[in-house]
Amino acid sequence: MRSKIFMSLLSLVCLGVTAMAQENPFLGKWDITGVGQHSNYVYWLEVKEEDGKLTGSFLNRSGSVLPLAEIKIEGGELVFSPTLPRAGMPKPTHHAKVEEGRLLGMMTVGDQEVPWIGVRPPRWGDFNANKRYKLGTPVALFDGKTMEMWDVQHKDRPSGWIVVDGVMTNEAKANNLVTRHRFQDFKIQCEYKIEEHSNSGVYLRGRYELQVLDDAGKPPDIHSHMALYSRVKPVVNAGLPAGQWQTMEATIVGNRLTVTLNGKKVHDNIVIDGVTGGALDSNEGEPGPIMIQGDHGKVSFRKVVVTPILNAR
Numbered sequence: 682m683r684s685k686i687f688m689s690l691l692s693l694v695c696l697g698v699t700a701m702a703q704e705n706p707f708l709g710k711w712d713i714t715g716v717g718q719h720s721n722y723v724y725w726l727e728v729k730e731e732d733g734k735l736t737g738s739f740l741n742r743s744g745s746v747l748p749l750a751e752i753k754i755e756g757g758e759l760v761f762s763p764t765l766p767r768a769g770m771p772k773p774t775h776h777a778k779v780e781e782g783r784l785l786g787m788m789t790v791g792d793q794e795v796p797w798i799g800v801r802p803p804r805w806g807d808f809n810a811n812k813r814y815k816l817g818t819p820v821a822l823f824d825g826k827t828m829e830m831w832d833v834q835h836k837d838r839p840s841g842w843i844v845v846d847g848v849m850t851n852e853a854k855a856n857n858l859v860t861r862h863r864f865q866d867f868k869i870q871c872e873y874k875i876e877e878h879s880n881s882g883v884y885l886r887g888r889y890e891l892q893v894l895d896d897a898g899k900p901p902d903i904h905s906h907m908a909l910y911s912r913v914k915p916v917v918n919a920g921l922p923a924g925q926w927q928t929m930e931a932t933i934v935g936n937r938l939t940v941t942l943n944g945k946k947v948h949d950n951i952v953i954d955g956v957t958g959g960a961l962d963s964n965e966g967e968p969g970p971i972m973i974q975g976d977h978g979k980v981s982f983r984k985v986v987v988t989p990i991l992n993a994r
Contacts, residue, residue, distance in 0.1 A: 705730065706779040707759045710955060711799035712963035713784070719795045723963045725955045726784075726799060728752070728759070739763045741773075743958040745903075745911035759784075802955065803966035806994065808935030810950045816868070817989035822860055822971065823849055823982060831858045834961070834972065841975060848983045855975035859887065859961070863968040866934045866993040872984035877923040879978030882910065885933050886969030887961035889953055891940065893980060895923045907942045910957040915940070915947035926983070934993050936965075 707728045715722030725740035737749040741763045752761040759777045777786030777799070784799030822830045825847035833840050834857040841855025864886065871883060873893065881893040890910040897920045903911050906920035907929065919942040921927050931940040933953075940948040956963055961972060971987060973980075 705754075707754065707777075707784070710802050711784050712802050712956065712965055713786070713797050713799040714963050716796040716798060719797070722795060722797065723956060723960045724797060724799075725963065726761075727955070737761055740911075740956065740958060745958060746955070759786075803936075805936040808937040808993065810932045810934050810937040810939035812934070814866070814934070814993050815991040817991050819986050819988040820862060822862070822985040822987060825983065828858075830861060832861055833857065834859050848981045850981040851975040851979060853979050854977075857975050858973040860970040860972075860987075862987070863970050864987055864989060865968040866990040868930065868932045868988045868990065869971065870984065870986045870988075871929045871982060872926055873929070873980055873982045874926050875923050876979040879923065879980055880974075881977055881980040882959070882972075882974040883929070883931075884957075884960070884972035884974070885931065885938075886965075886967075887972045888956045888963070888965065888969055889933070889938070890957040890959060890974070891929070891931060893974070894920070896920060897922045901947075907940055907947045909938065909948065909951065909953065912954055912957060913948065913951050915942070916949070917945055917947060919943045919945040919947055932990075934990060 708730060709728065711726040713724035713726060714720065722742055724742060726737060728737045735752050735754065737752045738746050739749050740746045747763065749761050749763060750765045757778060760774065762772055762774050764773065771791035773788060773790040775786050775788045777784050786797045786799065788795040788797065826844065828842060828844060828849055838856050841852045842849055842858060875881065875893060875895045877895055879895050882890040883893060884890050892904060892906060892908045892910045894906040896906050896918065899918060901914045901918040903914045905915055905918050907915045921943060927943055929942050931938065936953045938948055938951050938953055973982065
């Protein structure tokens with residue numbers, strides 16, 4: 682009898698915790714975009730409740746997804762700070778509230794204010810990046826002669842890219858390349874080589890960076906060559922030494938991703954939890970371009986081909 686009473690009480694406690702979680706409208710993931718003149722500000726937030734304590738992770742436009750330094754609910758608002766105060770520096774603080782299913786927020790740091798709006802990510806279906814889907818016509822984004830398939834991210838800056846001997850290559854600290862085409866579900870194949878100590882990235886839909894890095898022989902981590910940047914490390918570092926041509930193939934369907942590098946599978950139908958640093962936007966349910974990072978270091982591409990996947994949704 683005591684055992685039954687205990688189990689009943691435990692069930693009630695569990696139901697109470699679940700109800701409390703459901704009553705907290707801030708819990709979960711949010712795709713965030715700045716408002717007005719700050720519309721190019723892309724953030725990502727996840728709020729959790731663990732052992733009765735509020736925790737969170739945040740992507741502050743660029744860089745990595747990191748745990749929040751401070752997070753609380755105060756006066757019906759979610760209040761959080763990505764970092765603790767630094768000596769002589771103002772602390773960035775976000776205040777947000779939920780209205781009609783959207784998270785309306787304001788980031789304040791010193792005298793600067795950035796209004797933003799957060800929405801829920803798509804409700805992804807049961808996708809599988811290893812499934813054999815019907816493929817469309819391949820789109821060659823580089824023909825070895827011109828770069829007419831590409832635009833640049835920053836319109837007020839020079840490209841910094843040229844084509845030499847059938848290869849498109851950049852000056853260090855060049856612009857980022859963005860395709861004129863947009864893609865939803867697809868397979869992408871690239872051939873590239875990295876200069877010594879260099880760093881680049883291939884962004885799928887302009888939102889999810891696959892890191893390109895000169896780190897051959899090092900243990901894999903969330904910033905390694907072909908990591909889904911700051912989110913998922915490759916199962917093996919399959920990168921070759923600087924100066925050698927490398928081959929990458931990635932398949933993205935919905936929020937699922939499979940990647941091979943130099944013939945080795947480094948991601949196997951992994952879940953994409955959200956955008957990565959430097960994303961062009963946070964509209965995760967929409968098609969997006971391919972972006973190649975040119976502002977970190979020197980890299981050369983001789984092949985970029987995207988093959989659309991048909992009828993995956």
